[in-house]
Amino acid sequence: MTIQQRATLDDVARLAGVSAKTVSRVYSHRDQVAPDTVDRVLNAAKRLRFRPNTLAQNLRRGGGSSTVGFIMGEMLNPFYSTVAAGIERELADHGFTLIVATTGDSVEGEERVADTLLAQRVGALLLIPVGEDQSYLEGERQLGTPVIAIDRPARNLVADSVVLANRQGAHAAAAALVGHGHRRIAYVCNPASAYTQSERVAGYRAALREAGVDGSGRWERLLDDPAIPPDEVVRELLSHPEPPTAIIAGNNRMCIGALRAIRDLDDPPALIGFDDFDTADILGVTVVGHDPLEMGRQAARLTIERMQQPTGFTTQLELPTHLIPRGSGERAPVT
Amino acid sequence: MTIQQRATLDDVARLAGVSAKTVSRVYSHRDQVAPDTVDRVLNAAKRLRFRPNTLAQNLRRGGGSSTVGFIMGEMLNPFYSTVAAGIERELADHGFTLIVATTGDSVEGEERVADTLLAQRVGALLLIPVGEDQSYLEGERQLGTPVIAIDRPARNLVADSVVLANRQGAHAAAAALVGHGHRRIAYVCNPASAYTQSERVAGYRAALREAGVDGSGRWERLLDDPAIPPDEVVRELLSHPEPPTAIIAGNNRMCIGALRAIRDLDDPPALIGFDDFDTADILGVTVVGHDPLEMGRQAARLTIERMQQPTGFTTQLELPTHLIPRGSGERAPVT
DNA sequence: AGCACCGATGTCAGCGTTGTCTTGTTCTGT
DNA sequence: ACAGAACAAGACAACGCTGACATCGGTGCT
Numbered sequence: 001m002t003i004q005q006r007a008t009l010d011d012v013a014r015l016a017g018v019s020a021k022t023v024s025r026v027y028s029h030r031d032q033v034a035p036d037t038v039d040r041v042l043n044a045a046k047r048l049r050f051r052p053n054t055l056a057q058n059l060r061r062g063g064g065s066s067t068v069g070f071i072m073g074e075m076l077n078p079f080y081s082t083v084a085a086g087i088e089r090e091l092a093d094h095g096f097t098l099i100v101a102t103t104g105d106s107v108e109g110e111e112r113v114a115d116t117l118l119a120q121r122v123g124a125l126l127l128i129p130v131g132e133d134q135s136y137l138e139g140e141r142q143l144g145t146p147v148i149a150i151d152r153p154a155r156n157l158v159a160d161s162v163v164l165a166n167r168q169g170a171h172a173a174a175a176a177l178v179g180h181g182h183r184r185i186a187y188v189c190n191p192a193s194a195y196t197q198s199e200r201v202a203g204y205r206a207a208l209r210e211a212g213v214d215g216s217g218r219w220e221r222l223l224d225d226p227a228i229p230p231d232e233v234v235r236e237l238l239s240h241p242e243p244p245t246a247i248i249a250g251n252n253r254m255c256i257g258a259l260r261a262i263r264d265l266d267d268p269p270a271l272i273g274f275d276d277f278d279t280a281d282i283l284g285v286t287v288v289g290h291d292p293l294e295m296g297r298q299a300a301r302l303t304i305e306r307m308q309q310p311t312g313f314t315t316q317l318e319l320p321t322h323l324i325p326r327g328s329g330e331r332a333p334v335t
Numbered sequence: 336m337t338i339q340q341r342a343t344l345d346d347v348a349r350l351a352g353v354s355a356k357t358v359s360r361v362y363s364h365r366d367q368v369a370p371d372t373v374d375r376v377l378n379a380a381k382r383l384r385f386r387p388n389t390l391a392q393n394l395r396r397g398g399g400s401s402t403v404g405f406i407m408g409e410m411l412n413p414f415y416s417t418v419a420a421g422i423e424r425e426l427a428d429h430g431f432t433l434i435v436a437t438t439g440d441s442v443e444g445e446e447r448v449a450d451t452l453l454a455q456r457v458g459a460l461l462l463i464p465v466g467e468d469q470s471y472l473e474g475e476r477q478l479g480t481p482v483i484a485i486d487r488p489a490r491n492l493v494a495d496s497v498v499l500a501n502r503q504g505a506h507a508a509a510a511a512l513v514g515h516g517h518r519r520i521a522y523v524c525n526p527a528s529a530y531t532q533s534e535r536v537a538g539y540r541a542a543l544r545e546a547g548v549d550g551s552g553r554w555e556r557l558l559d560d561p562a563i564p565p566d567e568v569v570r571e572l573l574s575h576p577e578p579p580t581a582i583i584a585g586n587n588r589m590c591i592g593a594l595r596a597i598r599d600l601d602d603p604p605a606l607i608g609f610d611d612f613d614t615a616d617i618l619g620v621t622v623v624g625h626d627p628l629e630m631g632r633q634a635a636r637l638t639i640e641r642m643q644q645p646t647g648f649t650t651q652l653e654l655p656t657h658l659i660p661r662g663s664g665e666r667a668p669v670t
Numbered sequence: 671a672g673c674a675c676c677g678a679t680g681t682c683a684g685c686g687t688t689g690t691c692t693t694g695t696t697c698t699g700t
Numbered sequence: 701a702c703a704g705a706a707c708a709a710g711a712c713a714a715c716g717c718t719g720a721c722a723t724c725g726g727t728g729c730t
Contacts, residue, residue: 085410
């Protein structure tokens with residue numbers, strides 16, 4: 001026998017000799033059903049290859065309570081894809097499915113895909129904010145859709161957020177470099193507009209100030225032009241008449257760019273990157289590490305909590321960062 | 336004014352003084368509507384912050400024709416997340432949304448998440464097969480859901496597939512090593528059960544055979560125990576009384592493991608990895624490269640094609656691989 | 671015996687859309 | 701001036717499911 005049509009509750013009900021509602025009850029476990037009725041229903045369902053229609057369930061229940069949307073800039077950066085992995089795992093553990101959408105790191109993209117996801121009636125929205133303003137989500141939030149910001153807090157919007165201890169991590173990196181005798185310490189990043197970078201820069205500056213080291217900004221390179229290759233920024237920096245003896249790279253891309261720029265140098269500057277990466281141990285790169293998988297999990301956990309019992313309050317979760325010494329950050333200054 | 340309720344077609348219709356169907360027409364662009372009616376409707380919709388309910392649309396149209404499901408083993412491997420990125424981009428370009436689900440690389444997981452996605456009535460299913468048998472999807476396929484296998488062909492199931500030129504890539508790697516004078520060439524991978532690995536091993540063996548080099552399998556390590564760390568496999572191999580002078584690593588993980596194992600050796604063996612990775616150029620690692628982003632895009636393109644006009648035929652797409660020499664694979668054998 | 675109660679099931683309407691069919695109005699050609 | 705097309709818009713049912721309410725036979729208690 002071949003099934004030609006997708007089976008519905010009614011089909012199963014007819015075959016089992018009960019009403020559609022009873023079949024519904026068997027699947028939703030909310031109501032008592034006699035054991036042998038359950039058997040009859042399940043047998044009929046198996047025979048017909050019945051699968052409850054989540055679409056219809058969600059429509060009926062008013063809102064796609066079983067799906068969660070995640071808006072990210074792009075999936076190619078391992079940091080983001082690891083966060084996504086954490087979200088997906090946690091959601092799956094709780095029976096939710098994840099819809100992902102990328103914005104191409106553009107502000108219009110963000111609003112556009114948010115619209116698409118909300119049209120799908122996702123039960124909650126996770127996002128890594130790109131723009132300076134997420135107020136366009138305010139209406140939706142008031143309608144009861146939890147919004148959770150990841151990596152950066154949302155702007156002009158009441159929303160929970162899960163971020164890293166950026167300031168503290170950068171502070172630790174700069175302080176360590178000072179401790180190794182460095183006085184000309186650079187901070188490079190591109191793009192630099194995001195919240196994360198301004199926090200990290202703040203931590204870096206604070207550490208220099210506390211140590212009484214030149215914090216004039218001469219060795220800061222805070223760019224905002226995706227067209228400039230990371231290694232070029234570092235090369236320019238090092239061609240300075242009085243080049244820095246140590247470099248802090250604002251993120252994984254910048255760090256790898258810096259590695260490209262300094263690999264053939266006789267006396268490479270010390271280097272500390274932000275974000276750990278796969279081959280950092282092999283390359284001996286000191287980094288400010290953290291746990292992006294856990295970040296995703298925490299965010300998802302918070303999301304589920306908010307979907308299950310909405311509150312007026314919002315939480316700001318900050319996950320720790322810690323310095324992982326691997327050699328490149330422990331080089332003494334060369335004069 | 337604050338909206339308390341999500342607006343529906345009817346709400347918009349009432350405010351615009353037309354019928355719900357007319358509002359529907361305005362949004363679906365399938366039917367003629369008078370220009371000034373369109374204006375009235377759009378104004379009303381904007382005032383009410385109306386967003387068409389995709390859930391209801393998909394239910395009504397019979398099947399979630401606007402969503403596509405993607406089943407992958409795990410998102411942490413950059414190869415897979417890059418494929419996912421390619422899929423997402425291509426789908427988004429065509430107005431589809433992507434639901435991702437991971438199986439934790441387990442066979443039961445695969446069937447379980449497939450079920451979840453099909454319950455969501457996805458319009459098509461993309462998957463990286465894990466198990467030896469995807470016949471459980473046959474019924475669904477007959478109901479008209481296109482199924483597209485990525486990286487490995489589906490087993491016991493009529494499905495399109497997009498794979499790499501694995502055999503040819505491994506052949507090229509082995510042949511190159513032979514060309515550099517190597518005679519004891521190892522192939523290591525873990526897990527080894529997958530289609531990709533058997534193809535690669537076949538290519539490797541063929542190249543050895545053609546060159547008249549020892550193909551006894553003495554230097555093959557085809558494991559299937561995720562608990563064994565990749566670097567350990569390589570260490571064991573090198574502790575052999577007559578160790579290989581060159582190693583081909585079956586995938587990115589194995590390659591990085593091999594790097595860990597050989598980095599402190601005075602005379603490291605030549606190394607060629609399968610799959611390119613972020614810092615491979617810095618580490619000077621020769622790899623068999625390919626384009627996972629494009630792989631995702633092609634798969635998504637094929638998916639869309641199949642959703643729009645189903646055919647009885649299936650395509651097997653094979654994407655090229657090419658050797659990228661960066662030094663580690665060009666080392667001469669040390670005796 | 672009478673009544674409240676409970677457990678197991680059924681009936682019905684409606685979630686927000688859209689396909690099909692119908693109605694009414696305006697335009698075209700002879 | 702009038703048939704027939706072309707257009708604009710509405711009425712209604714249905715997609716698959718579940719919440720609210722109704723029904724019915726059986727228990728337990730007074």
